[in-house]
Amino acid sequence: MPSTWTHNYYHLVFGTKHREPWIDQQLEERLFPFLGGIIKDLGGTPYAINGFVEHVHIVLRYPSDLSNSDLARHTKARSSKWIHETFPRLSRFAWQEGYGGFTVSKSVLPKVVRYVENQKEHHRKVSYVDEFMSILKRHGTDASEAEVFR
Numbered sequence: 001m002p003s004t005w006t007h008n009y010y011h012l013v014f015g016t017k018h019r020e021p022w023i024d025q026q027l028e029e030r031l032f033p034f035l036g037g038i039i040k041d042l043g044g045t046p047y048a049i050n051g052f053v054e055h056v057h058i059v060l061r062y063p064s065d066l067s068n069s070d071l072a073r074h075t076k077a078r079s080s081k082w083i084h085e086t087f088p089r090l091s092r093f094a095w096q097e098g099y100g101g102f103t104v105s106k107s108v109l110p111k112v113v114r115y116v117e118n119q120k121e122h123h124r125k126v127s128y129v130d131e132f133m134s135i136l137k138r139h140g141t142d143a144s145e146a147e148v149f150r
Contacts, residue, residue: 009104009109010058012100018096021053
């Protein structure tokens, strides 16, 4: 077969350093579209981008020649650089070192997209720490909160 055909759906989650509440409405309105532009520039397709004051969720499809770690690294580095250049008041802004990345089956893609689209409502009841630990548990990751949020 001379071509490669893949459908790599992914749920990428990462937070601000020390879970600082940097993402206010003014930043969010420009950051989320910018993140979508990064995904497109990397050859991917963003399906949903949302989050709360200290974290971001991105549901996307990405090409087979892009590793999960490169996807996260480029997305975080390029957006951080853009934030520093565009919002000088946010000179101390930084993303956390790690990220959560979860493959998504096409059959549940609409459910994951809805979940991400409803982040504001979701976080009226659940903290980011509790949410992320729950996601890890659902995906079979056995990590303690102390390990995840050092």
